Amino acid sequence: MLTERQKDILRLIIQHYTTTGHPVGSKKLLEDGIKSSSATIRNDMKALEEHGLLLKTHSSSGRVPSLMGYRYYVDHLLQPTKMAPDELSQIRQSFGSEVREINDIIEQAASILSELTSYTAFSLGPEVKEKKLTGFRMVPLNERQIVAIIVTDKGNAESKVFSIPASVSSEDLEKMTNIINEKLVGQPLLVVYHRLRTEIPMILHRYFQTPDGMMNLFDSMLGHVFEEKVFVSGRLNLLDFGISMNNDQLKSVYSFMKNTEELTTLLDTSEGVNVPISVRIGSEIGNNLLDDLSMITATYEVTGHGKGTIALLGPTSMPYSRMFSLIDAFRGELASQLGSYYRFLDG
Structure with missing residues:
Protein backbone atom coordinates (compact mmCIF):
# COMPACT_ATOMS: atom_id res chain seq x y z
CA MET A 1 0.00 0.00 0.00
CA LEU A 2 1.48 3.32 -1.06
CA THR A 3 1.18 6.51 0.97
CA GLU A 4 -0.36 9.55 -0.69
CA ARG A 5 3.08 11.17 -0.88
CA GLN A 6 4.54 8.10 -2.57
CA LYS A 7 1.70 8.17 -5.10
CA ASP A 8 2.42 11.85 -5.80
CA ILE A 9 6.12 11.08 -6.22
CA LEU A 10 5.43 8.21 -8.63
CA ARG A 11 2.96 10.30 -10.61
CA LEU A 12 5.40 13.23 -10.93
CA ILE A 13 8.33 11.00 -11.88
CA ILE A 14 6.29 9.35 -14.64
CA GLN A 15 4.91 12.64 -15.92
CA HIS A 16 8.40 14.17 -16.01
CA TYR A 17 10.11 11.13 -17.52
CA THR A 18 7.50 10.64 -20.25
CA THR A 19 7.89 14.32 -21.19
CA THR A 20 11.68 14.69 -21.05
CA GLY A 21 13.16 11.19 -21.07
CA HIS A 22 15.43 12.17 -18.15
CA PRO A 23 15.69 10.37 -14.78
CA VAL A 24 14.13 12.26 -11.88
CA GLY A 25 15.84 13.06 -8.59
CA SER A 26 14.68 14.47 -5.25
CA LYS A 27 15.62 18.03 -6.22
CA LYS A 28 13.24 18.01 -9.18
CA LEU A 29 10.44 16.59 -7.00
CA LEU A 30 10.97 19.39 -4.45
CA GLU A 31 10.69 21.92 -7.28
CA ASP A 32 7.48 20.22 -8.45
CA GLY A 33 5.84 20.72 -5.06
CA ILE A 34 6.52 17.67 -2.89
CA LYS A 35 6.50 19.21 0.58
CA SER A 36 9.12 17.10 2.39
CA SER A 37 12.85 17.10 2.93
CA SER A 38 15.21 15.69 0.31
CA ALA A 39 16.02 12.81 2.66
CA THR A 40 12.34 11.90 3.09
CA ILE A 41 11.76 12.04 -0.67
CA ARG A 42 14.80 9.82 -1.28
CA ASN A 43 13.46 7.31 1.24
CA ASP A 44 10.10 7.27 -0.53
CA MET A 45 11.83 6.80 -3.87
CA LYS A 46 13.77 3.87 -2.39
CA ALA A 47 10.50 2.38 -1.11
CA LEU A 48 8.93 2.72 -4.56
CA GLU A 49 12.00 1.02 -6.01
CA GLU A 50 11.59 -1.86 -3.54
CA HIS A 51 7.93 -2.16 -4.60
CA GLY A 52 9.20 -2.64 -8.16
CA LEU A 53 7.62 0.61 -9.39
CA LEU A 54 10.84 2.56 -10.01
CA LEU A 55 14.29 1.72 -11.35
CA LYS A 56 17.56 3.41 -10.37
CA THR A 57 19.74 4.49 -13.26
CA HIS A 58 23.49 3.96 -13.24
CA SER A 59 24.31 7.45 -14.43
CA SER A 60 22.70 9.46 -11.65
CA SER A 61 20.76 9.27 -8.41
CA GLY A 62 17.54 9.77 -10.37
CA ARG A 63 14.86 7.17 -10.91
CA VAL A 64 12.86 6.07 -13.95
CA PRO A 65 9.56 4.15 -14.04
CA SER A 66 9.49 0.36 -14.40
CA LEU A 67 6.84 -1.44 -16.46
CA MET A 68 5.08 -2.21 -13.16
CA GLY A 69 5.28 1.47 -12.30
CA TYR A 70 3.60 2.44 -15.55
CA ARG A 71 0.91 -0.16 -14.90
CA TYR A 72 0.20 1.22 -11.42
CA TYR A 73 0.12 4.76 -12.80
CA VAL A 74 -2.35 3.89 -15.58
CA ASP A 75 -4.60 1.95 -13.19
CA HIS A 76 -4.59 4.35 -10.23
CA LEU A 77 -3.03 7.73 -10.94
CA LEU A 78 -3.69 8.67 -14.57
CA GLN A 79 -5.68 11.86 -15.05
CA PRO A 80 -6.37 12.56 -18.75
CA THR A 81 -5.27 16.02 -19.84
CA LYS A 82 -7.96 18.32 -21.18
CA MET A 83 -7.87 18.73 -24.95
CA ALA A 84 -7.65 22.33 -26.10
CA PRO A 126 -17.46 -1.53 -37.77
CA GLU A 127 -18.02 -5.25 -37.41
CA VAL A 128 -18.60 -7.37 -40.48
CA LYS A 129 -21.58 -9.10 -38.88
CA GLU A 130 -23.60 -5.88 -39.19
CA LYS A 131 -23.26 -5.74 -43.00
CA LYS A 132 -25.55 -7.04 -45.73
CA LEU A 133 -24.66 -8.07 -49.25
CA THR A 134 -26.58 -5.69 -51.52
CA GLY A 135 -25.03 -6.15 -54.96
CA PHE A 136 -23.02 -8.57 -57.07
CA ARG A 137 -21.80 -8.31 -60.67
CA MET A 138 -19.25 -10.03 -62.87
CA VAL A 139 -17.64 -8.02 -65.68
CA PRO A 140 -15.59 -9.92 -68.33
CA LEU A 141 -12.10 -8.55 -68.97
CA ASN A 142 -11.14 -11.10 -71.62
CA GLU A 143 -11.83 -14.75 -72.42
CA ARG A 144 -10.33 -16.04 -69.20
CA GLN A 145 -10.58 -13.17 -66.68
CA ILE A 146 -13.45 -11.38 -64.95
CA VAL A 147 -13.84 -8.65 -62.34
CA ALA A 148 -16.19 -9.57 -59.52
CA ILE A 149 -17.82 -6.50 -57.91
CA ILE A 150 -19.38 -6.94 -54.47
CA VAL A 151 -21.28 -4.19 -52.64
CA THR A 152 -22.52 -4.06 -49.04
CA ASP A 153 -25.06 -1.78 -47.45
CA LYS A 154 -22.37 -0.15 -45.29
CA GLY A 155 -20.85 1.69 -48.19
CA ASN A 156 -18.13 -0.83 -49.02
CA ALA A 157 -17.48 -1.87 -52.58
CA GLU A 158 -15.00 -4.68 -53.26
CA SER A 159 -13.66 -5.59 -56.66
CA LYS A 160 -11.26 -8.38 -57.52
CA VAL A 161 -9.89 -9.90 -60.72
CA PHE A 162 -10.29 -13.67 -61.12
CA SER A 163 -8.93 -16.10 -63.67
CA ILE A 164 -11.63 -18.48 -64.90
CA PRO A 165 -10.82 -22.20 -65.24
CA ALA A 166 -11.02 -23.48 -68.83
CA SER A 167 -13.90 -25.76 -67.79
CA VAL A 168 -16.09 -22.75 -66.84
CA SER A 169 -18.16 -21.23 -69.64
CA SER A 170 -19.83 -17.84 -69.92
CA GLU A 171 -23.15 -19.62 -69.37
CA ASP A 172 -21.78 -21.02 -66.10
CA LEU A 173 -20.81 -17.53 -64.98
CA GLU A 174 -24.28 -16.25 -65.77
CA LYS A 175 -25.82 -19.08 -63.73
CA MET A 176 -23.47 -18.27 -60.85
CA THR A 177 -24.42 -14.59 -60.93
CA ASN A 178 -28.12 -15.53 -60.87
CA ILE A 179 -27.58 -17.88 -57.91
CA ILE A 180 -25.77 -15.20 -55.91
CA ASN A 181 -28.38 -12.55 -56.65
CA GLU A 182 -31.29 -14.88 -55.97
CA LYS A 183 -29.98 -16.63 -52.87
CA LEU A 184 -27.54 -14.23 -51.20
CA VAL A 185 -28.10 -10.56 -52.11
CA GLY A 186 -30.00 -8.79 -49.35
CA GLN A 187 -28.78 -11.20 -46.69
CA PRO A 188 -26.48 -10.33 -43.74
CA LEU A 189 -22.89 -11.36 -44.44
CA LEU A 190 -22.91 -13.93 -41.66
CA VAL A 191 -25.91 -15.61 -43.35
CA VAL A 192 -24.07 -15.41 -46.67
CA TYR A 193 -21.01 -17.00 -45.08
CA HIS A 194 -23.12 -19.80 -43.58
CA ARG A 195 -24.94 -20.50 -46.87
CA LEU A 196 -21.62 -20.65 -48.72
CA ARG A 197 -20.75 -23.60 -46.47
CA THR A 198 -24.12 -25.36 -46.43
CA GLU A 199 -26.83 -24.57 -48.97
CA ILE A 200 -24.78 -23.26 -51.91
CA PRO A 201 -22.66 -26.41 -52.50
CA MET A 202 -25.88 -28.43 -52.90
CA ILE A 203 -27.24 -25.91 -55.39
CA LEU A 204 -24.01 -26.00 -57.39
CA HIS A 205 -24.20 -29.80 -57.58
CA ARG A 206 -27.61 -29.42 -59.15
CA TYR A 207 -26.57 -26.90 -61.80
CA PHE A 208 -22.99 -27.77 -62.73
CA GLN A 209 -21.17 -30.84 -63.98
CA THR A 210 -17.98 -29.84 -62.14
CA PRO A 211 -19.35 -28.33 -58.90
CA ASP A 212 -16.05 -28.47 -56.98
CA GLY A 213 -14.31 -26.09 -59.39
CA MET A 214 -17.31 -23.77 -59.32
CA MET A 215 -17.41 -23.90 -55.53
CA ASN A 216 -13.75 -22.86 -55.32
CA LEU A 217 -14.39 -19.94 -57.66
CA PHE A 218 -17.56 -19.02 -55.78
CA ASP A 219 -15.70 -19.15 -52.47
CA SER A 220 -12.85 -17.04 -53.83
CA MET A 221 -15.21 -14.36 -55.10
CA LEU A 222 -17.15 -13.91 -51.88
CA GLY A 223 -14.70 -15.18 -49.27
CA HIS A 224 -12.64 -11.97 -49.08
CA VAL A 225 -15.74 -9.97 -48.19
CA PHE A 226 -15.56 -11.51 -44.72
CA GLU A 227 -11.98 -10.43 -44.08
Whole structure:
Protein backbone atom coordinates (compact mmCIF):
# COMPACT_ATOMS: atom_id res chain seq x y z
CA MET A 1 0.00 0.00 0.00
CA LEU A 2 1.48 3.32 -1.06
CA THR A 3 1.18 6.51 0.97
CA GLU A 4 -0.36 9.55 -0.69
CA ARG A 5 3.08 11.17 -0.88
CA GLN A 6 4.54 8.10 -2.57
CA LYS A 7 1.70 8.17 -5.10
CA ASP A 8 2.42 11.85 -5.80
CA ILE A 9 6.12 11.08 -6.22
CA LEU A 10 5.43 8.21 -8.63
CA ARG A 11 2.96 10.30 -10.61
CA LEU A 12 5.40 13.23 -10.93
CA ILE A 13 8.33 11.00 -11.88
CA ILE A 14 6.29 9.35 -14.64
CA GLN A 15 4.91 12.64 -15.92
CA HIS A 16 8.40 14.17 -16.01
CA TYR A 17 10.11 11.13 -17.52
CA THR A 18 7.50 10.64 -20.25
CA THR A 19 7.89 14.32 -21.19
CA THR A 20 11.68 14.69 -21.05
CA GLY A 21 13.16 11.19 -21.07
CA HIS A 22 15.43 12.17 -18.15
CA PRO A 23 15.69 10.37 -14.78
CA VAL A 24 14.13 12.26 -11.88
CA GLY A 25 15.84 13.06 -8.59
CA SER A 26 14.68 14.47 -5.25
CA LYS A 27 15.62 18.03 -6.22
CA LYS A 28 13.24 18.01 -9.18
CA LEU A 29 10.44 16.59 -7.00
CA LEU A 30 10.97 19.39 -4.45
CA GLU A 31 10.69 21.92 -7.28
CA ASP A 32 7.48 20.22 -8.45
CA GLY A 33 5.84 20.72 -5.06
CA ILE A 34 6.52 17.67 -2.89
CA LYS A 35 6.50 19.21 0.58
CA SER A 36 9.12 17.10 2.39
CA SER A 37 12.85 17.10 2.93
CA SER A 38 15.21 15.69 0.31
CA ALA A 39 16.02 12.81 2.66
CA THR A 40 12.34 11.90 3.09
CA ILE A 41 11.76 12.04 -0.67
CA ARG A 42 14.80 9.82 -1.28
CA ASN A 43 13.46 7.31 1.24
CA ASP A 44 10.10 7.27 -0.53
CA MET A 45 11.83 6.80 -3.87
CA LYS A 46 13.77 3.87 -2.39
CA ALA A 47 10.50 2.38 -1.11
CA LEU A 48 8.93 2.72 -4.56
CA GLU A 49 12.00 1.02 -6.01
CA GLU A 50 11.59 -1.86 -3.54
CA HIS A 51 7.93 -2.16 -4.60
CA GLY A 52 9.20 -2.64 -8.16
CA LEU A 53 7.62 0.61 -9.39
CA LEU A 54 10.84 2.56 -10.01
CA LEU A 55 14.29 1.72 -11.35
CA LYS A 56 17.56 3.41 -10.37
CA THR A 57 19.74 4.49 -13.26
CA HIS A 58 23.49 3.96 -13.24
CA SER A 59 24.31 7.45 -14.43
CA SER A 60 22.70 9.46 -11.65
CA SER A 61 20.76 9.27 -8.41
CA GLY A 62 17.54 9.77 -10.37
CA ARG A 63 14.86 7.17 -10.91
CA VAL A 64 12.86 6.07 -13.95
CA PRO A 65 9.56 4.15 -14.04
CA SER A 66 9.49 0.36 -14.40
CA LEU A 67 6.84 -1.44 -16.46
CA MET A 68 5.08 -2.21 -13.16
CA GLY A 69 5.28 1.47 -12.30
CA TYR A 70 3.60 2.44 -15.55
CA ARG A 71 0.91 -0.16 -14.90
CA TYR A 72 0.20 1.22 -11.42
CA TYR A 73 0.12 4.76 -12.80
CA VAL A 74 -2.35 3.89 -15.58
CA ASP A 75 -4.60 1.95 -13.19
CA HIS A 76 -4.59 4.35 -10.23
CA LEU A 77 -3.03 7.73 -10.94
CA LEU A 78 -3.69 8.67 -14.57
CA GLN A 79 -5.68 11.86 -15.05
CA PRO A 80 -6.37 12.56 -18.75
CA THR A 81 -5.27 16.02 -19.84
CA LYS A 82 -7.96 18.32 -21.18
CA MET A 83 -7.87 18.73 -24.95
CA ALA A 84 -7.65 22.33 -26.10
CA PRO A 85 -10.39 23.54 -28.50
CA ASP A 86 -7.84 24.08 -31.29
CA GLU A 87 -6.62 20.46 -30.89
CA LEU A 88 -10.17 19.16 -31.21
CA SER A 89 -10.67 21.39 -34.23
CA GLN A 90 -7.47 20.01 -35.78
CA ILE A 91 -8.75 16.44 -35.43
CA ARG A 92 -12.10 17.40 -36.97
CA GLN A 93 -10.52 19.21 -39.90
CA SER A 94 -8.04 16.41 -40.60
CA PHE A 95 -10.80 14.23 -42.00
CA GLY A 96 -11.24 15.10 -45.65
CA SER A 97 -14.68 15.58 -47.13
CA GLU A 98 -13.78 13.77 -50.37
CA VAL A 99 -14.46 10.11 -49.50
CA ARG A 100 -15.85 7.43 -51.78
CA GLU A 101 -16.63 4.71 -49.25
CA ILE A 102 -16.42 3.77 -45.59
CA ASN A 103 -12.97 2.22 -45.90
CA ASP A 104 -11.61 5.58 -47.04
CA ILE A 105 -12.60 7.09 -43.68
CA ILE A 106 -11.22 4.10 -41.71
CA GLU A 107 -7.91 4.25 -43.58
CA GLN A 108 -7.72 8.00 -43.18
CA ALA A 109 -8.23 7.59 -39.43
CA ALA A 110 -5.06 5.51 -39.04
CA SER A 111 -3.07 8.02 -41.07
CA ILE A 112 -4.30 11.03 -39.07
CA LEU A 113 -3.77 9.33 -35.71
CA SER A 114 -0.22 8.35 -36.63
CA GLU A 115 0.57 11.85 -37.85
CA LEU A 116 -0.81 13.44 -34.68
CA THR A 117 1.24 11.20 -32.38
CA SER A 118 4.29 10.02 -34.39
CA TYR A 119 3.39 6.49 -33.26
CA THR A 120 2.11 3.48 -35.18
CA ALA A 121 -1.68 3.63 -35.56
CA PHE A 122 -4.28 0.99 -36.41
CA SER A 123 -7.91 1.31 -37.42
CA LEU A 124 -10.59 -1.32 -37.90
CA GLY A 125 -14.06 -0.57 -39.21
CA PRO A 126 -17.46 -1.53 -37.77
CA GLU A 127 -18.02 -5.25 -37.41
CA VAL A 128 -18.60 -7.37 -40.48
CA LYS A 129 -21.58 -9.10 -38.88
CA GLU A 130 -23.60 -5.88 -39.19
CA LYS A 131 -23.26 -5.74 -43.00
CA LYS A 132 -25.55 -7.04 -45.73
CA LEU A 133 -24.66 -8.07 -49.25
CA THR A 134 -26.58 -5.69 -51.52
CA GLY A 135 -25.03 -6.15 -54.96
CA PHE A 136 -23.02 -8.57 -57.07
CA ARG A 137 -21.80 -8.31 -60.67
CA MET A 138 -19.25 -10.03 -62.87
CA VAL A 139 -17.64 -8.02 -65.68
CA PRO A 140 -15.59 -9.92 -68.33
CA LEU A 141 -12.10 -8.55 -68.97
CA ASN A 142 -11.14 -11.10 -71.62
CA GLU A 143 -11.83 -14.75 -72.42
CA ARG A 144 -10.33 -16.04 -69.20
CA GLN A 145 -10.58 -13.17 -66.68
CA ILE A 146 -13.45 -11.38 -64.95
CA VAL A 147 -13.84 -8.65 -62.34
CA ALA A 148 -16.19 -9.57 -59.52
CA ILE A 149 -17.82 -6.50 -57.91
CA ILE A 150 -19.38 -6.94 -54.47
CA VAL A 151 -21.28 -4.19 -52.64
CA THR A 152 -22.52 -4.06 -49.04
CA ASP A 153 -25.06 -1.78 -47.45
CA LYS A 154 -22.37 -0.15 -45.29
CA GLY A 155 -20.85 1.69 -48.19
CA ASN A 156 -18.13 -0.83 -49.02
CA ALA A 157 -17.48 -1.87 -52.58
CA GLU A 158 -15.00 -4.68 -53.26
CA SER A 159 -13.66 -5.59 -56.66
CA LYS A 160 -11.26 -8.38 -57.52
CA VAL A 161 -9.89 -9.90 -60.72
CA PHE A 162 -10.29 -13.67 -61.12
CA SER A 163 -8.93 -16.10 -63.67
CA ILE A 164 -11.63 -18.48 -64.90
CA PRO A 165 -10.82 -22.20 -65.24
CA ALA A 166 -11.02 -23.48 -68.83
CA SER A 167 -13.90 -25.76 -67.79
CA VAL A 168 -16.09 -22.75 -66.84
CA SER A 169 -18.16 -21.23 -69.64
CA SER A 170 -19.83 -17.84 -69.92
CA GLU A 171 -23.15 -19.62 -69.37
CA ASP A 172 -21.78 -21.02 -66.10
CA LEU A 173 -20.81 -17.53 -64.98
CA GLU A 174 -24.28 -16.25 -65.77
CA LYS A 175 -25.82 -19.08 -63.73
CA MET A 176 -23.47 -18.27 -60.85
CA THR A 177 -24.42 -14.59 -60.93
CA ASN A 178 -28.12 -15.53 -60.87
CA ILE A 179 -27.58 -17.88 -57.91
CA ILE A 180 -25.77 -15.20 -55.91
CA ASN A 181 -28.38 -12.55 -56.65
CA GLU A 182 -31.29 -14.88 -55.97
CA LYS A 183 -29.98 -16.63 -52.87
CA LEU A 184 -27.54 -14.23 -51.20
CA VAL A 185 -28.10 -10.56 -52.11
CA GLY A 186 -30.00 -8.79 -49.35
CA GLN A 187 -28.78 -11.20 -46.69
CA PRO A 188 -26.48 -10.33 -43.74
CA LEU A 189 -22.89 -11.36 -44.44
CA LEU A 190 -22.91 -13.93 -41.66
CA VAL A 191 -25.91 -15.61 -43.35
CA VAL A 192 -24.07 -15.41 -46.67
CA TYR A 193 -21.01 -17.00 -45.08
CA HIS A 194 -23.12 -19.80 -43.58
CA ARG A 195 -24.94 -20.50 -46.87
CA LEU A 196 -21.62 -20.65 -48.72
CA ARG A 197 -20.75 -23.60 -46.47
CA THR A 198 -24.12 -25.36 -46.43
CA GLU A 199 -26.83 -24.57 -48.97
CA ILE A 200 -24.78 -23.26 -51.91
CA PRO A 201 -22.66 -26.41 -52.50
CA MET A 202 -25.88 -28.43 -52.90
CA ILE A 203 -27.24 -25.91 -55.39
CA LEU A 204 -24.01 -26.00 -57.39
CA HIS A 205 -24.20 -29.80 -57.58
CA ARG A 206 -27.61 -29.42 -59.15
CA TYR A 207 -26.57 -26.90 -61.80
CA PHE A 208 -22.99 -27.77 -62.73
CA GLN A 209 -21.17 -30.84 -63.98
CA THR A 210 -17.98 -29.84 -62.14
CA PRO A 211 -19.35 -28.33 -58.90
CA ASP A 212 -16.05 -28.47 -56.98
CA GLY A 213 -14.31 -26.09 -59.39
CA MET A 214 -17.31 -23.77 -59.32
CA MET A 215 -17.41 -23.90 -55.53
CA ASN A 216 -13.75 -22.86 -55.32
CA LEU A 217 -14.39 -19.94 -57.66
CA PHE A 218 -17.56 -19.02 -55.78
CA ASP A 219 -15.70 -19.15 -52.47
CA SER A 220 -12.85 -17.04 -53.83
CA MET A 221 -15.21 -14.36 -55.10
CA LEU A 222 -17.15 -13.91 -51.88
CA GLY A 223 -14.70 -15.18 -49.27
CA HIS A 224 -12.64 -11.97 -49.08
CA VAL A 225 -15.74 -9.97 -48.19
CA PHE A 226 -15.56 -11.51 -44.72
CA GLU A 227 -11.98 -10.43 -44.08
CA GLU A 228 -11.61 -7.68 -41.52
CA LYS A 229 -9.53 -4.84 -42.98
CA VAL A 230 -6.99 -3.46 -40.55
CA PHE A 231 -5.36 -0.25 -41.73
CA VAL A 232 -1.88 0.50 -40.37
CA SER A 233 -0.05 3.81 -40.59
CA GLY A 234 3.38 4.81 -39.30
CA ARG A 235 5.07 1.40 -39.31
CA LEU A 236 8.50 3.03 -39.64
CA ASN A 237 7.85 5.16 -36.55
CA LEU A 238 8.89 2.05 -34.60
CA LEU A 239 12.48 2.97 -35.43
CA ASP A 240 12.11 6.17 -33.39
CA PHE A 241 10.83 4.56 -30.19
CA GLY A 242 14.29 4.16 -28.67
CA ILE A 243 14.16 0.37 -28.47
CA SER A 244 16.97 -1.79 -29.85
CA MET A 245 16.03 -4.31 -32.50
CA ASN A 246 18.29 -6.28 -34.77
CA ASN A 247 17.47 -6.72 -38.45
CA ASP A 248 15.71 -10.05 -37.90
CA GLN A 249 13.47 -8.57 -35.19
CA LEU A 250 12.62 -5.58 -37.39
CA LYS A 251 11.72 -7.88 -40.28
CA SER A 252 9.53 -9.97 -37.96
CA VAL A 253 7.69 -6.90 -36.66
CA TYR A 254 7.20 -5.50 -40.15
CA SER A 255 5.91 -8.86 -41.41
CA PHE A 256 3.58 -9.10 -38.40
CA MET A 257 2.14 -5.67 -39.21
CA LYS A 258 1.14 -6.87 -42.69
CA ASN A 259 -0.70 -9.94 -41.38
CA THR A 260 -4.41 -9.03 -41.18
CA GLU A 261 -5.38 -12.08 -39.12
CA GLU A 262 -2.71 -11.46 -36.47
CA LEU A 263 -3.49 -7.75 -36.33
CA THR A 264 -7.20 -8.45 -35.87
CA THR A 265 -6.32 -10.74 -32.95
CA LEU A 266 -3.98 -8.07 -31.53
CA LEU A 267 -6.75 -5.46 -31.58
CA ASP A 268 -9.37 -7.77 -30.07
CA THR A 269 -9.77 -6.82 -26.41
CA SER A 270 -13.11 -8.59 -25.98
CA GLU A 271 -11.66 -11.04 -23.45
CA GLY A 272 -10.37 -8.22 -21.29
CA VAL A 273 -12.20 -5.70 -19.16
CA ASN A 274 -15.13 -4.21 -21.04
CA VAL A 275 -13.94 -0.60 -21.14
CA PRO A 276 -13.93 1.78 -24.11
CA ILE A 277 -10.19 2.50 -23.78
CA SER A 278 -7.62 -0.01 -22.57
CA VAL A 279 -3.86 0.27 -22.07
CA ARG A 280 -1.60 -2.75 -22.42
CA ILE A 281 2.03 -2.48 -21.40
CA GLY A 282 4.88 -4.76 -22.44
CA SER A 283 4.02 -8.46 -22.28
CA GLU A 284 0.34 -7.62 -21.70
CA ILE A 285 0.09 -6.88 -25.44
CA GLY A 286 0.37 -10.62 -26.00
CA ASN A 287 3.11 -10.68 -28.64
CA ASN A 288 6.74 -11.05 -27.64
CA LEU A 289 7.82 -8.87 -30.57
CA LEU A 290 6.12 -5.95 -28.79
CA ASP A 291 7.30 -6.58 -25.22
CA ASP A 292 9.14 -3.23 -25.07
CA LEU A 293 6.13 -1.21 -26.20
CA SER A 294 2.73 -0.04 -24.99
CA MET A 295 -0.58 -0.12 -26.79
CA ILE A 296 -3.69 2.00 -26.23
CA THR A 297 -6.80 0.45 -27.80
CA ALA A 298 -10.15 2.23 -28.05
CA THR A 299 -13.52 1.12 -29.38
CA TYR A 300 -16.02 3.42 -31.04
CA GLU A 301 -19.65 2.75 -31.84
CA VAL A 302 -21.72 3.94 -34.77
CA THR A 303 -25.38 3.63 -33.85
CA GLY A 304 -27.01 0.86 -35.85
CA HIS A 305 -23.78 -0.09 -37.58
CA GLY A 306 -21.66 -1.81 -34.95
CA LYS A 307 -18.35 -1.17 -33.22
CA GLY A 308 -14.90 -0.48 -34.60
CA THR A 309 -11.44 -0.17 -33.09
CA ILE A 310 -8.54 2.25 -33.20
CA ALA A 311 -5.19 1.76 -31.50
CA LEU A 312 -1.80 3.36 -30.90
CA LEU A 313 1.45 1.44 -30.52
CA GLY A 314 4.30 3.42 -28.98
CA PRO A 315 7.10 3.33 -26.42
CA THR A 316 6.34 2.40 -22.81
CA SER A 317 7.44 5.96 -21.96
CA MET A 318 4.59 7.53 -23.97
CA PRO A 319 2.81 10.44 -22.25
CA TYR A 320 -0.21 8.37 -21.19
CA SER A 321 -2.39 11.26 -19.94
CA ARG A 322 -2.16 13.08 -23.27
CA MET A 323 -2.47 9.97 -25.43
CA PHE A 324 -5.50 8.79 -23.44
CA SER A 325 -7.26 12.12 -24.03
CA LEU A 326 -6.26 12.25 -27.68
CA ILE A 327 -7.53 8.78 -28.53
CA ASP A 328 -10.74 9.41 -26.57
CA ALA A 329 -11.43 12.57 -28.58
CA PHE A 330 -10.41 10.86 -31.79
CA ARG A 331 -12.74 7.87 -31.37
CA GLY A 332 -15.64 10.26 -30.83
CA GLU A 333 -14.83 12.21 -34.00
CA LEU A 334 -14.36 9.02 -36.04
CA ALA A 335 -17.76 7.72 -34.90
CA SER A 336 -19.27 11.08 -35.86
CA GLN A 337 -17.65 11.04 -39.32
CA LEU A 338 -18.86 7.49 -40.00
CA GLY A 339 -22.32 8.27 -38.64
CA SER A 340 -22.64 11.23 -41.03
CA TYR A 341 -21.57 9.10 -43.97
CA TYR A 342 -24.03 6.32 -43.13
CA ARG A 343 -26.82 8.89 -42.90
CA PHE A 344 -25.78 10.15 -46.34
CA LEU A 345 -26.01 6.58 -47.68
CA ASP A 346 -29.43 6.11 -46.14
CA GLY A 347 -30.48 9.28 -47.97
